Structures are given as C-alpha cells and as structure tokens.
Amino acid sequence: MKSRRYAAVFLLVGASVAALLTPLGPWSMLRLGAPLMAPWTLQVREVGGSLWSGVTLRDANLFNEALRVRLRAKEITLSPSRRTLALREPHLYLGQSEEVAFSNNATTEILLPTAWLPNMQAINGRIDIELDDSKTLRIRGWQSRYRRGAEQTGSLESTIDMWQVDGDTLVLGGSCAAHITLHPTQLIVDSLHVPIHTDALRAQIRASGTLSLAAQRLVEAQYGISAPTSDDPFSVEGPISGSLRPLNLQSTPVFHMAHRRLGPLNARASVSLDTTHINVDSLHADGAGGTLNGRIIYILSSDSLQVDLQAERITLAQIDTTLAGHADGLLQAEFDLAHQRYRAKSTLRFQDLAWTDMRPFHATLSVQHEDDGTTLLSFDSAPVQLALRGQSDLSGHYDLRAEGQLAPTALFDIDMPPITLHGMLRPDTLHWTAHAAQLPILGNASFGPLRAEAALSPSGHGQIHVAVEEDLLIGYGQFDINSERADSLSFAVRALPLRRLHPKAEGILSFDLSATGPWKRDRIDAYAEAQVRDLAYAKWRGGNLEGHVRWTNNRGNGRLRAPHARADISIDSAQTFTADVALSGPQLQASTEDVLVLSGHLSLRSPVYNLDKSQGRLAVDTLRLSYASAHAASKEPFQIDFAEGKAILPPIYLHTSVGPLNLTGMAAADTLSVRADWPQINPQVLMPALSAEQGIGHITLSGRPAQPRAMGWLDLQAVSIDTLLLGDIRADWSLRDTLHAHTVLRQNDRRAVQLDVGWPFAQSDQPDARVHVALRVDTLSLRAPLTHALDRPARGQLSLHWDLNTLLNGNTPMWAPGALRGDVRIDRLSLETQDQGHPIHVTLKPGAQLHANDAALALRSLDLHIRRYDRDAEDFLPAGTLSLEGRLPASTAGSAQLRITDLDLLLLGLTEGRLNVNGQFTGTHNDPHLSVRMDARTSDLGYIEGTLVGDRTESRWNLRWTTPLTDWLSVKGHLPWDLTSGRIDWDNGTVDAHTDRIDLAALSPLLTDLDQLSGHMACSVQTHGLDSTMTLKGQIEFEDVELALLDVEPTYPLPDGRIDFSGRRGWLNGFNAGKTPAYDTFVLSGQLDLSSFAKPHFDLTLETRGLDLRYEDLFRADDVDLQLRINGSALHSQLSGRVALHTPVAEPVLVVLNAPPVPPPPPALRDALLENMELDVQMELRDLQINSELTNANTSGGIGISGTFYKPIFQGDLNLNEGTLYLLNRSFDLREGRIALNGLVPTRSLLEVAYDPLELNPDLDLSATTQVVDRGDADRQYTVTMSLQGPAQSAAPQFESTPALSFNRIVNLLAFGTTDVSNFNYGTALGTAAGRLLSKRVEKVGIDEFAILPSSAIMGVEQGEPALRMGKFVDMPFPMWVRYEAAISNMSQGEVRIEHRLNSIFTLTGSAQSEYDRYGLGIGLQKEF
16 A cells, blocks of 8 residues: 555656656646636647746637637747746737626726736737727737836836728828836826827827726826827827726817918817716817807717807908908707707808909808708808708708809909809709809800709709800700719800900800710710811911810820911820920911911920929920011020929020020029020110110019019110110119119200109009109200101200109009199290291290199190291291190089191191181089080192080081082991090991082092092991991992093093992992993902901902003003902902903113103002912913013013012013014024023012012023124124023123134124224123113114214224214205214214215215314215125
C-alpha cells in the first residue's frame, strides 16, 4: 500500500511537473477548459511552451456566435510566471447582435482588478465593428500596451494608425492616440487625441477627464473639437459633467468659426441631457452682421420637438454676395415627430432686398402650418406677389395651389407687362404656367407674347414647353423624373433677324438644340447647330457663320466655320476643354479698304471648371485693321502665351496710322499690366490735315480689368494744320477712381489753351457725382483751324474762360438747367476770311456770358455780326447777324431766342440770297414750347419759307418752295417727341411731299455736271415713320425730260415714267422709249428697297441700243449697246453688265497748240456709293479706229472690268488689225499687234485711268516695218523692223534692220536718212521725232507743213544745226507754197521762200532774208527717173 502511495505521489508529482514544464500542461488545460468556456469557443492550430516558461498559442480563434464576437490572433503568448500577455496581429470582429438593455438605475460600485492584471501588449492589430446594416468601423494599425503600476494602478497607452467608417454615402476616418491611467475605482483619461478627416473636412477631437467607477459614476471632463486648417476653420469646446446613472449631464459649449463668406461666427448655449429631455437653452449666436437667439427642446418620451428662434439684422450680402439688404425673422414651431404632425408660424422680413442689378425692395415671407395640415405660404412685395395654399405634413406629402404675379418693371429698368403665374404642386405632380404679353431681350429688343408651361405626372413623366411669338423661339422637353432621364429636349430659334436684338446688327439667326438620355452630364447625348446668314454689325460684314456641337459619352466636340476662320473644339471625359482655331484672311469687312485681317493659329487647353488653369498660345502671322483713315498692322509675326489664367504679351510691334506702336505686358482675370509706347506719333489719324514735327506718347495700364488704372501722356511739337503752325500740345492724364486730364496748347512760347477735366467714373452712380471741365483760352490764334475749316485763308482770335461742372446720370453728363453750375465768358472772338474774292469779317460783341446755378441757366449778349466787302461800295456791308439769349430756370417758366437776320446764302456755299430765322423757346422743362419761322429768297432757286411749332410731346412743320417759274413744292411733317427726356419718336413721324408740277430747269443750278436739264415732275408721296418703321405711299412722275452732259453730245431725251411707292419699296415704271436721234431703244427699270432707311437698297437696270455718243473732238461712237445693272446699297453694291461699241473713232490729242496745258484730275473724292461698288462689266470694242500723232490703227477686242470704282482691275486684250505707226519721221506699217490687260491687282481709280490710260500699264506686243533708202548711198535700201514688248510704262522700242545695222545707225538712218553716225546726236534725233509728232498735230490747226530739220542750208545756220520749217499751201491768186525756215536757236531771223510749180519739171522759187539783205529768184529742174 505504501508503495502504491509512493507511486501515486510519484505519478502526481510527475504529472504536475509534466503539466508545468511541458506543452502537455497547456494542451490539457485547453481540453479540460473548453466545456467551461461555453458559449465561447477557442480554436488553436498549435500549442507551444509550458505553464512555467510561458504558453504560446498559434493561429488562435476565440468566438461567440450568439454575440457575433470573434478574436483571431497570429500568436498569443501568456507567461504566468512573469504575469505578461502578448497578442501578435490580433483581429477583433464585433458584429451586430441583439440589443443589450442597460438599466438607468444606480448600481453598486465597480472595481477594476488592477492588482492582478498582467502586463499586456497588442501588436499590429485590427478591429472591425458593424455599427448598422450600412456602416462599419474599421481600425488598422492598433498598438496597445498596459503596464502595472504602484498601488494597484495601471497605465494604458493605445495608438491607431487608421480608423475609418464606411457607408453608402459617409466616408469618415482618421487616427487615434490615448493615454489612460487605471485605478480600481476610477479611470483617468490623461489625453485623448482623435484626428478626423472627410472629403470636405479635417478636424481633431481632444478630451481629458476623470470617470468615477463608484456607484454614481460621476463624470467630469473637458472636450474640444477644432478644424484649424479647414476652409472655414472652427472650434467647439466646453466642460461636461454629471452622472451616467441616473443620466444627468450638463455642458456649456462655445462655438467659434471664421467663415469665408459670413465672417466670424460665435455661438454659446447651455445644454442638458437627462432621461426625458435634451434641452438647448440660452442659445445665442452672432454672425452675418446679425444675431440669433432662442431655445430648442427635444422631449424623449413623446418624441417631440419645440423650437423658438428669433433672428435680427442678418446681412444678406454675407450669405450670398449677389444679394443685398437685411432680414429679420421669427420661427415658433412644435413638432410631434411620433405622429408626423406639427404646428409652425414663421415670418421673415426683408429690408432693401436686391439681387445683382435689381432695384431694392421690401418683402415679407410668411409661413403658417396647422396640426390638420393646412398650409399657407406667401411672399409679399412690390415686384413679386406669390401665394401657396393647401395641405402638407412632415412625411413629405403636400398639395398646394400657387397664384402670383411678377412685375419686372419694379425690379429692372425695362418696359415689360407683368408675368402671371399659376401652379399646382404635389410630391409626384407639378403644373406651372406663365404668361407675358412681351419679353424684352437685350435692352430695347422686345418679343411676345410669351407662354411657358411645365407639368409633372404621378408616374414621374414631365413636360416643359416654352413659346415666344408662337414659333419664333420654341423650347420643348419630355423627361422621366424617376429614372432621371430626358426622353426628348429641344430648343429652336427660327429665322430671327438680328436687327431685332440690336439696331446695328444684320443677319438671320437659326438655332437648333436636341438632347436625350440620363440627366447626368456623363451620360446624356446632345447635339446643337447654329447658323447666321449675312452677319454684319454697323457696316462691318462677317459673312455666313455656322457651327455644330455634339455631346455624347461624357465627351463633346464641335466645329465653327466662318468665311476665313475655322474652330475645332472638344471636351474630354476628364472635363478638359481644348480649342484649335485657324484664321486666314479678312475676318470682318466694311468695304474693300475697311477690313480686319487676322491670320494665325490659336490653341487653348483648360479645365472646364477652372479657367484660371488654362494654357494656350495665339500665334499671329498677320494682323491688319483698316477703318476710314485709321489703320494698324503687325510689323512681324508674334505670339501670345496663356498660362495659369494669364496672357503674356511679348514685345509686339505694330504699324498704325498714329505711328509705330510698341506693346508689352500681361493680363489676367485679376491683374493687368500693359505698356504702350508711340515713339513717333502721326496726328493725321485725328485729322488728315494735322501734322507735327515730333510726337511721342505713352500709356500704362495696371490694376484689375474690372477696375483698371491708367496713366499716360502725349507730347506733340510744332503741330500744324495743313501747312499752318498751330503750336505745341502736351496732354497728361491718369485714371484711378477719377479721370484727371490736363492739356496745354502753347503758341509762341506762351500758354494759349489750358484744359482740365475731372470725371469720377467710380462714383458716377452716386446722386451727387459731378464732372468738372475747366477751359482757359488766352488770345488763341485761330488762323490754322479756320483756314482748314473754311478751305480758304482765314485768321482770327479767341479768348474765353470756361468753368463748368454738372451732375452725372450714370456716365452721361446732364446739361439741363439745375444740373449745371459755373460760368462761361467769351472775352473775344473774331474771324477774317474771303469768299469768292470778297473779304469777310465776323465779330462777337464783347460781354457774351453763360451763367448756371441750381436755380437757372442764363445766356446773355451772344451777338455775332458778319460783314462782307462790297467792291462797288468799296466798303464792308452787313452780311447777316446771329443772336442768342435767354434764361431757363430749373423749375419755373423761362424763354430763349435765336435770331438769324439777313444771312447771305453765299456764305453757306449756296446760291445768292438771304436767310432769316426766328426761333423761340418758352415754358419750363416739363412744359416746353418751341416756335421757329424761316424764309430764304434766292436769285436762282426762288423763295423758300417754313414754320415749325412744337411742345413737349410733338412738333409740326411746313416748308414751301416756290421756284422762279412760280412752280411750288410743299413738304409737311409731324414728329412726336419728349423734350423733357430728349427722346424722339422717329417711328411715328410723318412727312407729306406734294407738287402738281415743277419745271426741272429750276434744278439746273444744283446739278453742275449737266449742261442742260428740262422737263416736268409731279410728286405726291406720304411717309409714315422716319426710322426703321418707315413706309411710303404715292408716286413721282416725270414728263418730257431731256438732259445733256457737259462736253457730250447729243442731248438725250428720257422716256416718260414714274416711281411708284408702296410700303418700303419703290418701282420704276414706264421708262421705255423707241427710236430717237440719240438712240434706237432705251429701257430703264428696277426698284428701290427702303427696308433700311439709313441704307436703302436699289436694283436698277439700263438697256440701250444704238446709243449715239460724242465727246468733243476726241471720241465718237454712234452705235453703243448697253446692258447694265446696279444693285445693292451705298455701303455695298455691284455694277455688272455689258457695253458694246461698234466702229467707234478715237482721236486722242497728244499735243495741243492752241490751249494751255491741262493739269491731271485731282484725286478721286471718296464717294460712298462708288467706294463700295463692285464692278463686273464686260466691254466689247469692234473696229475701234485710233487716229493720233503717233498712229492710225484699227483695233478690236474685249476687256473685263472688276474690282471697285477706286480700285478697278482690267483683264482682256486688244488686237491691232492694221494701221500705221509714226516714229522718227518715218511711217511704219503695222504687221501685228496685241495689247493685253492681265491685271491681278487693283489699279488707280477709273477717273485717273480715263485721264492717263498708261496707269493700266498693259503688256504690249507690237511689230511694224518701214523701208528706208540711205541718202548717202542711194543703192542701199534697208528694211527696218520696230518691236515694242513688255509693260507699257517701261517698254522701249527695239530696232532691227535688213541688212543688219547697229542700234545707233538704225536710229540715225530713220531720223536723218543716213547710216553715217559721225555727227549723231540724240537731241537732234528726238527733235526730228518731235517734228513728226507736231506736223501731225498742226494739220488740225490749218498749217500744211511743220518739220524740225537736222540741218539747214539757209544763210546764218551752221552745218548740223537743227532748224524749223513751217509752210502753207494757198490756191489764190495761183497755187503756191509759202514757207518759213529758221534755226531753232534763233527763230526770229530766218528765210521766207515762195515756190510755184510751173509744170511737172520746172519750179519757180523766190526767197528773202532781211538779216543779210539777200533776195533771190531761181528756176529749179526736177525729174524722177
């Protein structure tokens, strides 16, 4: 037995030792303890170590399926002997389980076993906690360490690298670090730091405090939440105290925020939480310029909420920068959340509410809701009246009816009738309609009526329909709100005339847009196309524009086309916009010379929603702008780079009409820095007659584009008008909020003019903003400006003092009485000039003055006297007076008078006569009266008298012209206006012109280009509308009209006809005629289109057969056929057709002996019609006979004329069929000849070409021959060929001979009949050629012989000295020649010779030379063998 006991002890000791020192112990404990752990289950893949050295569990898995808790660990190490526990790579999962109820009652004290807790450590762990069905808290990088301390304390340090809450819409994450001290009866949170981040916010939570584990569990802590790096940084902090059981917590949080738009926001409140209430009391907030006070109570037991809030003086601009005004509000509400019922009353009052450019107004928004669901919402204001009535509840159900009216005139400065609104609103149903009689667009453009309708059905299908003027603008859409899909969307503009949008715009706009698909931008498909036909603005034409854009698969691409431009645009899936623009040629054109030419390439790339990140480059090859007398052109190619929203301007060099311009700088949305320098200014762009010896200018722009700053100066030295010196000009200006300009004109080193201007642009919208102008003129010489203005020598002087300021209406000065302040005093004004050789003196009576103040504007003693020198009286006689005076009070009646007495009409460039005008203005600014009477008596045109009477609303006038033949023409008119505002109603003005008969001869003095005009005209035309709405009715009849052009024969009779007017058109009827002495047939037809009164269009056709035309002795054609058409307007027209001349004869004069030389015509005047007239005329010449001093030839051919009148292009050729050329005293027989016109660039004007045909510079290809016998060797005969080839202006004749001779010998042979060049002289040869030229011409004036001889045998003339011979053949008393011959160097001393042929062999000759007293008589013998 004893041995058994020893054995048992031995076995027990052995087992204990084995359990303690071998893995058998941990394995046995796991096996034996598994049933005791239920419902927990522990699974271990491998057990290692011992209870003594430490137990190691690998791939351990502890879980509770009921609680849905699982703990996995890569390795768990437990050392009982060292009291340590370590978890490597633990993974704790806490799933959702049945809710565990905790009692709120006080419990017994909780004690922590800190005395026997081991040192613990978790390494690289992770935790997943299911918060609900859609949210999970994920923790990664969890590190924890617990260490035992003295006196039953412990220290816990934990860090979390990353935690994140994942949900359907919520993504919240951050990290964590905590340090906690554990006592058996309390937890001390030394520090807790939790950084938090979301997509829109980065914040951090810090907390500290003590949690008592005694029975009452009192909590004392401090907490803080802050986001210092947020766009709107904020912080919340405060204490929290109370008990958890029973629940009773209190806190007084303080909130601070630095909001970007609202500014600083501060709030404080007292918050308490217990088992029945959450009470937010004493709530006070400051922000947005106002305050918010009130309380909020949530009752837990009844699930109800009570709200009582009051807001005062909230500044709306801080909420939304587009808003203005203040708001006060009150909200009182009780919400029964359990039963989805509530009672609420809210009132929000707005003072001076405005949005963008709206006029401010007061408004009240009221909302009232009762427990039974009755709801009333109303918005009450002057511009908007809207009321919604019906039912609604907290579940989102509502049924409301809406009625209202919108008055746009109360919001904007537009004239538009109210818009009526009706609607019905339900959660699944919507129906709205809007009606308006008119819809103003772009200022004065008005369209209407407008009807808009929107509807949504319970199935989620909706429709939108908008129509303006039935089908001018149409919008339509069908959509499914449930699937968020547009079944069909379309918008169209049908043939909209752009002039309806702006009076200066021309063209027809058509636009179509269609779209379908989901509403999301990345899934909808859309296509748009637009077209503008004949686009023009003012007189600038852009041609036809068209473009299209397609959007599909979240990508867009399109193309825009213009006549000389193409743009490809695209948007990719990353919402990056790219544009590629090619420019090549004239982009805008007003005429052949007024044009904007831009050639180059633009590439641009930018995020769609961040244009500040745009990048690109504009590479300009050619830039040229010409308009009127101004022009600018790039000197060389340049490029502008765009980067980060900035445009970088490299040095750009331009040639401008002002002079060379150098540009450089930078421009961005918020920054501007541009410098412009003119190193050499040409002031002719301001006035063609203006010049300066030196001109320099500079401008610097800075600041922001929305509020630029500028500084500049201009210095012109020795400024002249035409050739007369005006003086030196210096101008300095600067612009910040106010424009300050200071200009000085110096004459003879003294200040003659000083002008100062102050214009407050930034304050122009202020009611007391004024512009100030100060001008001082001290004995200014007017010689230069007067001479130029009058186009004749003039001189004068001016001295005045001007100091005025006036109120601004926007940026427009107000010149009405009461707005003006200041004085104008004219101390001296004199003028001296001449008119048709008669000196004229104009003087202003001293003392002329204008005075203005708030009460009135007064003008005193403005009397201008004109005197004209009379050669018969040898004295200056009165030629008219002008006087103006009056006083116009700001509020009471006043008067002003204008008198023109006996004004000599010759001073106005009219016919001889006198003009008298008497005008009077009376009344007040609001009740004005105007009366004008005038009469003019003339010597050539008869008598004209008229009256005009007007008041505030209209004027009527009557003019009557009585011709010297006692015929008359009456013109009456009526024009509505508003003199108080300065508006004239041109659309409703009327004019009535009438005459029974006027002899057209009375118009002859006005038509200086006509040699004769006769016939009769009758007129009866009525006009309604004097602007774009003008319509005409009536006709003008012509009878027995004959006209003769200057120097042209014959007189042309025009057929009887008339012009019939109806609407805005006029038709030519009846201008048809048969054979007359001047033509065989004559037809004039066409029409006038007055749709644009300022730019009337015409389409006229002239056809004639057998027209007779004779121009002096130079040209005659008795068979001319015309087929011409001119159509267009004065700004752009075309002359086209055909002109055929049959057997015309031209006898151009190259030498005129009996008339002084005629200077070339002046440069062509810029007539608007001719300047903008395109030519397309074909001219046909048949058997044109040319007789001149150089040739007798016959030619035929055709010439096409294109281009314009001032820049014509000639193309075609003429063939010289036969004829003779005269050169170097020889007659050349024309073998072949061709004159070609192949102009590809414009020549000079038709007037200049008519004066000098060589301006055409045609290509010549002529060949002619002559036979010449050498007088030194009669046996030698030469055939000389002359050729002329190349451009006419540079071609020179070339000579060849058979037998061959050198050029000099050929010329000598032709000029003198010999090949001997020992005495060759070019001057003599040219003299001989001139003799031939003159001999052809003198035949025209009765001289039968005229020759320049290379040498003469008469007495006193040396051998080889050229001489002149003139002769006349007379028949009475017997046939004989009378000749005179003398040396060219001494024409007064020569020899007279008389010859009489006795028969075919003998000639009787007599001569006399008085200088040498030589006289002789001889008989000559001549026989041809």
